Amino acid sequence: MPYDESVKEALSKKGAYGKDIDIDDYEEGSKDSGTVTDLESSEYRKYMEHVGVVADEMNRSGTLMFLNNTASHCSPKVQEGLELLSLSKALKVHEGLKDFMWNAMDPAKDKFTAKTYLEDADGFFIRVKSGYHIKNPVQSCMLLSQNKTVQNIHNILIVEDGASLEMITGCSTVRHANDSLHVGVTEIYMGDNANLTYSMIHSWGNKTSVRPRTKCVLGKGSNYTNNYVIMNPVGNLQSFPVADLGERSSATYNTICIAHEGSEIDTGGMVNLNGAGSRAEIMSRSVSMGGKMCARGRLVGNVPGVKAHLECRSIILRDGGSTLAIPELEAHVADVEMTHEAAVGKIARDQIEYLMSRGLDEDQAVSMIVRGFLSGSINGLPEELQREMDAAIEQANLGD
Amino acid sequence: MAEMLKIDNLHADAGGREILRGVDLTVEKGETCVLFGPNGSGKSTLLSAIMGYSTCRITEGSIIFKGQDITHLGVDERARLGIGMMMQRPPNIFGVKLGDLVKAASRNPGILDEADNFKMGNFLERDINVGFSGGEIKRSELLQLTAQSPEFLLLDEPESGVDLENIDLIGEKVKSLLYDESGPVSVQKDVSSLIITHTGQILDYIGADHGYIMKNGKIQFCGKPLDLLRDIRQNGYGE
Numbered sequence A: 001m002p003y004d005e006s007v008k009e010a011l012s013k014k015g016a017y018g019k020d021i022d023i024d025d026y027e028e029g030s031k032d033s034g035t036v037t038d039l040e041s042s043e044y045r046k047y048m049e050h051v052g053v054v055a056d057e058m059n060r061s062g063t064l065m066f067l068n069n070t071a072s073h074c075s076p077k078v079q080e081g082l083e084l085l086s087l088s089k090a091l092k093v094h095e096g097l098k099d100f101m102w103n104a105m106d107p108a109k110d111k112f113t114a115k116t117y118l119e120d121a122d123g124f125f126i127r128v129k130s131g132y133h134i135k136n137p138v139q140s141c142m143l144l145s146q147n148k149t150v151q152n153i154h155n156i157l158i159v160e161d162g163a164s165l166e167m168i169t170g171c172s173t174v175r176h177a178n179d180s181l182h183v184g185v186t187e188i189y190m191g192d193n194a195n196l197t198y199s200m201i202h203s204w205g206n207k208t209s210v211r212p213r214t215k216c217v218l219g220k221g222s223n224y225t226n227n228y229v230i231m232n233p234v235g236n237l238q239s240f241p242v243a244d245l246g247e248r249s250s251a252t253y254n255t256i257c258i259a260h261e262g263s264e265i266d267t268g269g270m271v272n273l274n275g276a277g278s279r280a281e282i283m284s285r286s287v288s289m290g291g292k293m294c295a296r297g298r299l300v301g302n303v304p305g306v307k308a309h310l311e312c313r314s315i316i317l318r319d320g321g322s323t324l325a326i327p328e329l330e331a332h333v334a335d336v337e338m339t340h341e342a343a344v345g346k347i348a349r350d351q352i353e354y355l356m357s358r359g360l361d362e363d364q365a366v367s368m369i370v371r372g373f374l375s376g377s378i379n380g381l382p383e384e385l386q387r388e389m390d391a392a393i394e395q396a397n398l399g400d
Numbered sequence B: 001m002a003e004m005l006k007i008d009n010l011h012a013d014a015g016g017r018e019i020l021r022g023v024d025l026t027v028e029k030g031e032t033c034v035l036f037g038p039n040g041s042g043k044s045t046l047l048s049a050i051m052g053y054s055t056c057r058i059t060e061g062s063i064i065f066k067g068q069d070i071t072h073l074g075v076d077e078r079a080r081l082g083i084g085m086m087m088q089r090p091p092n093i094f095g096v097k098l099g100d101l102v103k104a105a106s107r108n109p110g111i112l113d114e115a116d117n118f119k120m121g122n123f124l125e126r127d128i129n130v131g132f133s134g135g136e137i138k139r140s141e142l143l144q145l146t147a148q149s150p151e152f153l154l155l156d157e158p159e160s161g162v163d164l165e166n167i168d169l170i171g172e173k174v175k176s177l178l179y180d181e182s183g184p185v186s187v188q189k190d191v192s193s194l195i196i197t198h199t200g201q202i203l204d205y206i207g208a209d210h211g212y213i214m215k216n217g218k219i220q221f222c223g224k225p226l227d228l229l230r231d232i233r234q235n236g237y238g239e
Ligand SMILES: Nc1ncnc2c1ncn2[C@@H]1O[C@H](COP(=O)(O)OP(=O)(O)OP(=O)(O)O)[C@@H](O)[C@H]1O
Pocket: B014, B015, B016, B019, B037, B038, B039, B040, B041, B042, B043, B044, B045, B046, B055, B088
């Protein structure tokens, strides 16, 4: 197949951003890591819960879990209008699903998408049928338990016309799988007047490399919110999700991260405002504790009457790392309203001292301000993310 | 009476300029002192120096509090020793809720129930000082101080910008910080205070033992607070 040939060539194509990674340094993760029938008694429970995936499934509409490259858990019964399957199973029952495969995402984009394509990677398939509102979040969990391996995931998420879904995805390394690579391709398709909140919380090892690739295509009048939280040390992570907006649709990205010493984080995202009256907001809040942090954002206004705002704010708590904010606005027509704000620096001394004058010590004052800085700007952050964030801030000894 | 605060020949810079030029001041335990002085004379800077804010750099002299030299102590240590301040212009703190700070400042777990008495019940979920009006800032500062219940109060113009209706609330709340009102008559507590005022309105609610006038970074006069106030009203601060 000539198509496959061009994808094979892409295997040597570096990612557009972030440091290059030699995928051959990693063995393919196991497609035979076994199933987890009961989440509550699972040995992986604590890792799941650490990234917001609750084992008792209270207030959850369903759970999907991947262990390395194995679909190890999928809720057998879910509410009407919702479909949860592994992608490999879904392809067997849905003839039409082929058309969604590698439609939003170009497999030849870079070596990571190419690898995922050529490995024929499995992942989740989630579909919300037209008109259905899924009351509680669906959760998915990606765990990496083998050192020196690559986890390759390909997800497809479809929210049909008038449907709505909240999704929480937690990703983590388990035990000694520190020096490993996570590649997750997620293609999201939203119809007209659909709503999706997609929240990701990541917790990796300090040597782990992470390369998510996410693309969302929206119809008319739909709303997409993408929350991304990483609070713990990571080796190097690069992520740049893209959304294409139809008429009157909107996209909101909230990224919250801490770059610890030794971590390299390159995050952000891009929104193409392709439909009249579409709206976008990209918000990034990061704290550098001696790590390397790059916050990107790119808004592209392709039609008149669009409105978009981009905000990158970083606090530097410790020297030793670097912080780079790259806000980009690109307009192809005159009638657009696109703005950005970027700020990098330390916490104002008068704010810290004000809290200290109420009896808080410096550490407590700094933590309180940082917590407010990271979470304060985002409305409706899922409770689990907020909780994990608080715990991580607690642990991080931000005031040192 | 025991000395609570003793300031000796205090010199301090702010914004690269000498603002305090040899301040001497003693406040006894349980004593209320008011500080007058023209705009820009260094009154707020003096309070910042006592609280330990780093906007103000002490170059000479000393501050003794309860017998301990606190001239170079951190802000939090001073707060824990019992000093509490109402700032003239406190900073905005985005993302931090007023209620969280009030809770953190108090040993009393029920403190948030007090907020309504300060007409601050609806502000507990708001970011500290962000978008607060002048009068709201005063009430918020007083709520925080009440949470702390300090032994030494530094109040920077508690009544300025407060409307006639709210002035009562402010006055009464300041009074409860200084007086024990549980009995049939209010009894002065062992709380000392240094209060900056231009109008002296706060003196309708509390008694004051001494008044001082600050000019050009020094305490130039002392006297009975009401006498000083009358004199300032009639003759201004001079030159
Ligand atoms: N951080 C600073 N940078 C520059 N100048 C400063 C700073 N802090 C204080 N000053 C200056 O020091 C002088 C005294 O200021 P301060 O705030 O103490 O006056 P004040 O007596 O409280 O006046 P007011 O009655 O107007 O409140 C003023 O001229 C002020 O501009």
